Structure formats: C-alpha cells, structure tokens
Amino acid sequence: MLDIQNSLAHPLVIRREDYTPPEWLVPETKLDFDLDPATTRVTATLSVTRNGDHAAPLRLDGAGQKPMSVTVDGVAINDWRIDGEQLVIPLTGAAHIVETQVEIAPDRNTQLMGLYASGGNLCTQCEAEGFRRITYFPDRPDVLSVYSVRMTADKKHFPVLLANGDPVAQGDLEDGRHWATWHDPFPKPSYLFALVAGDLAVNRSSFTTMSGREVSLGIWVREADLPKTDHALKALELAMAWDETTYGREYDLDVFNIVAVDDFNFGAMENKGLNIFNSRYILADPDTATDYDYDAIAAVVAHEYFHNWSGNRITCRDWFQLSLKEGFTVYRDQGFSADQGSRAVKRIEDVRGLRASQFPEDAGPLAHPVRPESYQEISNFYTATIYNKGAELIRMMAAILGPQGFRAGTDLYFDRYDGTAATCEDFVTSMEEGGKVDLTQFRLWYSQAGTPRVSASLSHDGDRATLRLAQQVPATPGQPVKSPMVLPLRVKLFGAESGAALTDERLVLFDDTLDSIEFEGLAERPVLSINRGFSAPVVVESDRTAADLAFLSAHDDDPFARYEAMQQLMLDTLVASAGGHADHEGVIAAVANTLAATDLDLAFVAEAVLLPSESFIGDQMAVVDPDAIFRAREALRRDLGTRLEAQWRQAYAQGEGQPYAYTPEGKGLRRLRTVALGYIAASGAADAADLAFAQFDSADNMTDRMGALTTLVSSESEIRTTALDIFYSQYCDNALVLDKWFQAQAQSSRDDTGAIVAGLAEHADFTLTNPNRARSLIGAFGANQRAFNNADGSGYRFLADQLIALDRLNPQTAAKLLPPLGRWRRFDSARAGLMRAELERIVRTPGLSKDLFEQASKSLE
Ligand code: 0A1
Ligand code: ZN
DSSP: OHHHHHHSSOOOOEEGGGOOOOSEEEEEEEEEEEOOSSOEEEEEEEEEEEOSSOOOOEEEBOOSOOEEEEEETTEEOOOOEEETTEEEEOOOSSEEEEEEEEEEOGGGOOSOOEEEEETTEEEEEOTTTTGGGTSOBOOSTTOOEEEEEEEEEETTTOOEEEESSEEEEEEEOTTSEEEEEEEEEEEEOGGGOOEEEEOOEEEEEEEEOTTOOEEEEEEEEOGGGGGGOHHHHHHHHHHHHHHHHHHOOOOOSSEEEEEEESOOSSSEEOOTTEEEEEGGGTOOOTTTOOHHHHHHHHHHHHHHHHTTTBTTTBEESSGGGHHHHHHHHHHHHHHHHHHHSOHHHHHHHHHHHIIIIIHHHHTSTTOOOSSOSEESOGGGGOSHIIIIIHHHHHHHHHHHHHHHHHHHHHHHHHHHHTTSEEOHHHHHHHHHHHHTOOOTGGGHHHHOOSOOEEEEEEEEETTEEEEEEEEEOOOBTTBOOOOOOOEEEEEEEEETTTOOBSSOOEEEEEOTTOOEEEEOOOSSOEEEEESGGGOSSOEEEEOOOHHHHHHHHHHOSSHHHHHHHHHHHHHHHHHHHHTTOOOOHHHHHHHHHHHHOSSSOHHHHHHHTSOOOHHHHHHTSSSBOHHHHHHHHHHHHHHHHHHTHHHHHHHHHHTTTOOOOOSHHHHHHHHHHHHHHHHHHHTTOTTHHHHHHHHHHHOSSHHHHHHHHHHHHTSOSTHHHHHHHHHHHHHTTOHHHHHHHHHHHHTOOSTTHHHHHHHHTTSTTOOSSSHHHHIIIIIHHHTOHHHHTOTTSHHHHHHHHHHHHHHHHOHHHHHHTOGGGGGGGGBOHHHHHHHHHHHHHHHTSTTOOHHHHHHHHHHHO
C-alpha cells in the first residue's frame, strides 16, 4: 500500500495542525475574461500585500495551466518559477500589483471544476480548489478579496454574462462580441467566485428586505425550461423571509441570481450573489418532478441562500472547518423545511438520511471527525459527517442552550465574525458566551469520530424508577480510544396501563458525571421514551420489550418517538427473522393500529408503516447477510400485505381520483398511496400489477407515476417492460426524468438487477460525462444491498470498472461513488475478499486521481 502511495506524484497529506496564516494577502482582484469554449484568456490583476514580517516570495496556486506572462507593478518579469503547480514570484516590497495571463480550455474540462462548458453555456465551480484552474491565485479560504470582473464573449452564443455581486456596465464590440463588468463589494475567498456566460432566459421577481431594500431576484435557465422555475423562485422568497424572522439575517446585494446547469458535481453552489445549481434542484412541474423533488428543490434553494451569511459573510479559515458553514447551514435548511410542512415528518426524513449515509460512514474505513485532522483531497470531505452529523451538533447545542440562548449565540457569532474566515471553535465560543453555558466537554463532538452507543435500562420499584445509562464510543481509524461525550437526551415516561404521561419531558445531559436518573411519584409501571426527536445522533440500546415498543408506537405523544418505537420493533423482528426466528405478529398488530388511527397525519402514517431499509437492517448485524435480510424483509412485507390487505386497499382508495395539489395533505395522500400499493403488491394479490399499471397510466403527476413504476420494476409481471418502454418514450428527451428511469431499474429488487444494470450501462442514453446520469445508475446500484453484493462478485466488478472509467473524466464524482466497496469488513470472508480485490485493482490503476486513490486506499486499511 505505502509503496503505491509514495509513488504517486502528489501524495501530500494536509494536516489541520500545520495551519499557518497566509504570507500574502490580496485585498483587490481584477479579472478579465476573454471567453471562448475552446480557448479562454484570463488576465488577473492582483493587488498583493505582505502579511507580517517575512521575506517569502508570493506563491500562487495553479492547476493545469501555464502563465503566458507575468508583470509586477506594470513591468514584465521573467524571474518567476513554477514549483509543483505553484507560480512563485519574488517580490521585494510590502505591496505590489501582480498581473498574470493564462489560457484555459473550458470545453475540454470534464472534471467540472474551474471554468467549464455545460449545454453550450460556460460556467464555473470553484469550491473547494477550482479557482486555481482558472487563474493563479492564493486559492485558500482565508484570503479574502474584493473582485471586479470584466467578461467579453460572442454575443450570439453568449448573450447573457453574469458574475458575482452587482452589474456595473455592459456594451457591444464591433466583431459580434460584447462585454459586461460586475463588481462584488464584499471581500470573499476565491472558492466563492463565479461567472456564467450563456444563452439563458430569466424568471424574475423582487424581494424587499426587512430594512426596506429592493433586491432583484432572477433564475436563469434554457428558455424552454422557464415554466419549471416558479417553485424554486417561490422557495427563494420564502427562504429570504425566513432568515430574517428566524435569524435576523438580511440579504446584502441589489441582485441575487441563480443559474441552473445540467452538468454539476454536487447539488448546488453558494457563490456570492450568483448561485449555480444542478438543474435537478431548480426545475420542477407536476408532470416531471415528484413531491420528493419539490421538497429537495426548496431545501437546496434555501441552503444555498442561507450560506450568504453562514459561509459567505463568515467563511472558513481552512477546509478543516468546513462543517462550520456546512453543518450550520444544513441545520438552518432543515429548520426552514420543517417550518414549511410537518415538523415530525421532516425529522423522520432527516434521521433516515443520517442513518442511511452518515452512520455507515462513521462505522467504516472512511470515518472522520466533524472537524477532520487531515486529508489528501479536500473534495473527499464533502461528506455526510461534515454536513449531516455537523448539523446534528448544531441541533444539540440549540437544545442545550434553548431557543433564546441559541439565538443569542448565533447573533453574537454573526456580529463578531462578520467579514472574517472563522473556525468551528469560534462558533462554539459564541454559543458559550451567547447562551451562557460551558461546552468544554461538548467539543469532543468535533474531534471524535464514531457514533456513540448508549445503553439505557429502566428499573421500577413501587412509585420510583431509575434510568441507568452507559455510553461507548466505538474505535474509528486513527482513534482507538475515546472519551465519553455530552449527549443531550430527551426523556419521558408513560404509564403502561393508562397510556398517560407520567412525567414531563426532561432534557438529560448525559455526560461523564452522570450514570443514572431517578423518577419519583409514579402511579403505575413506566415505559421509557428516550432520545425523543432524536435529540442526540446516537444508537440507543434499551431493555424495552416488544410490547413496550408496540405500546409507544401507539401512545407516545412525540410523533418522532412513535415512529422510532415502530422502527425498533420492526428492526428487532427483522434481525431475529434474518437469523431464522420469524415472529411477525407484534409488527402486524402495531402497523394495523397505526393504519387505523384517525388522528394521524397521512404523511406520518406512510413513514411509520415503512419497513427499515435492507442496509439499515444489515447495520444491526455482526455479519451482513444480504440474502437472508432480503428474504426476511420480503416475508414480513408479504405477511403485512396479506394480513392487512383490506386496510391497504382502503388507504390506497383514499387518494384515488384526487386532483394533484402540492400541499402537505396532497403529499401525504400520495405517499401513503404508494406505500399501500407496495404492500398490496407484496401480498401477491393477483390484481397488483394491473393496479400499479393503471396508476402509472392514469397519473396526472410524476409522484404517482414513479410510485407505480417503482412497484412495477420489482415485479415479475410482463407489464413491467411495457411501463418502462412507455416511460422511456415519453421522457427520453428530458434528462432529469430519464435519470429516474435508470435509477428505478438500479433499485429494483428483482433477481436479475445486476444483469439489467450492466445492460443499462451500455444503453445509448447512458454516459459517464454527466454526473446525474452516472449517479442514477452506478450510485443507485451501489446502494442496492442485495443486488450489489451478489455472491459471485459481479456487482463489485461492475462498480470498479465504472469507477476506473469515470475517474479519467471526473475524479470527484468517481470518488463519491466508491464507499459501497469499502464495506468489506461487514461481510462474510468470501465477499470481503472479492471486494478487496476490486479495491486493490482500483488502487493499482495507472494514472489514478488523488481523489479515488485516497478513498480506495483508505478503504483497504
Ligand atoms: N458548498 C456547496 C457544496 C459544493 C461543494 C463542492 C462543489 O464542487 C464541485 C460544489 C458544491 C453546498 O454546500 O451546497
Ligand atoms: Zn452547503
């Protein structure tokens, strides 16, 4: 392993402890772009100032380009040199004007970092280290500069020229070209730089901020897509208002533009005043986007907007602090989404996401703390841990401080660090001072990886009860021994006979000083409700019986806790049944009870009756047996389907004939309808495929159509191919919908899914150059536990082949798709051996990127 690592061109490990302030600052940056897809000339004029008393030369980061000229204070120089990929310029004074000129080729940029072409337009992506692909610059987040940008381009192909900040001037040139200048008065790091040149149409609106400033809002897309931008624009307005009322944060420029592009490595990017989005998080109409898509669009639009304060006005000192902006901003977007619909359902969705992606990451070879200590390639650290666990840390601090304390803490943070590049420690200190609490032990959440396990046991004697707690934080790579953490646990007791609350909810701060809590004056046997609302991101192991869990699933007054109790009951049942001890009665009764309840929101019911995913069941087992898990889950689905068939049919009929409306009620009806359809199909009912096809055929919206298609793709019925063909011919011109067609087939539970996916990789519409398409097939297949882990190793080989091919085009996206291969320790030795062989094959591939190398080599350790 180490030999391979040493032979790489740039095996550098960057460490948090090595941080030093920049030697040179760049208070002002002027950029001149002579834009052309084949060759773009970039002239950068930097005013640089020496930072401190030292004699070091100016070092500017670059990647993939060569300087054509360098001048210092207006005089061409030739004593510059290239060191690695850095341009080193000797400077004698305290302040200079340095000008460089480079040429770059956007249309050959398949990595989608820096300046690249997408759908005939030109756009940029600079986070984390893409700016250096555009021009030479100290490309680190603590160098803040005020940018002025001039762009020149062919007017016919690129009639629209956008950049950060506010527009200044524009004009025509004689040769069919035109120009525009933009100025951003807010000092920003280079990763927030953006420009777009293209043939785009705009959906405009305006927003009056709380201090009365008018902001012009614009969403820029292809002309034909304009009708699909209203939902995103509305979400932006809601987000702007929400940030004012919830955090007192106001927008600060005269314009706020969003551009949607088809080729994008992530979801979206918060460039100052010019957000650039993956088109899947902007474009929606009922015919092409599901309810899930609509929700995700609002969440991502809000997320990027919220970054204007948590990320842009206050940025990160270095990339180890990434969760400072990402964890906080995810927490903020989760709060926004919760306020738009059902708080409980939103929390259930967020916790499900955390368990699906962050818990396995924290338990695997790529586990890292929320504030990592080292990295090879920063792109690999845009992880569920940084984002979602990071958000849970903020949520825990908010719980500890209470609403007023938390708001005082965030006010202090925004005030004190505005205009600076800050650290996670700065945030925690603000919380301590604003909320008047001591978070000394809490800080371990930032430095210790791994998901804490809490064991909780409630004993009861007369009218007293004692809750005994113990915690253990598992070893993770590089961290064999852990200290106990502060776990804020919301706890409440219910009477086993009456179902009534026996206590108020208590927030227990379970830290190194506490191991038990006493309750007194209890009139009857108590049942424990713990970690209500998922107040701490931990695994709770309790001694509650199946009967206790069923009781809580019916009586708990916290909907999240009710859902949790049902999940735990289902999990215990499924793990036992994968081990050969099937007893479905408890789950069937509890699900029947939930379906019969009349006081529950339908979206909640739909979530509560869904079985845990195959991979989450696997996470509970010492050795994952994908086939046994699949069989156990299918058997329970079949039993639930048959025994409760009448209730499923009733739930299904409830939504029938309702005209489409994107409202919380409408979403709930559709969600429950699809879940019910799944159970009817699982029951083996003779009419199930026809029922699904009828829904597919008559649906007036994509949610119902996809719900039906998802059921059909897993069926043995011939109608399955008919539906897939109809769907394809109807939507083959819409890339975002075609992604769903690929994804649904990759998620199928059919025995031949591996072969189908391999065939789809050869389909004329499959391409690795578009990250959405690559993810829709390869990513979805990697997450299909049974299909991917086929005992013959074909799934592993397929993934490795695809990743090696994708790495040559787009290393970031390839590296993101690797983790399923890194789960080898969790499987039997035969599968583990096959996975390791593929990881080794990847690591030994000549010319492998740093991105994929880091992920694959760490996964082997
Ligand atoms: N800061 C963005 C995420 C993002 C990160 C890297 C990117 O480069 C390809 C793109 C986007 C966010 O949190 O939304
Ligand atoms: Zn973000």
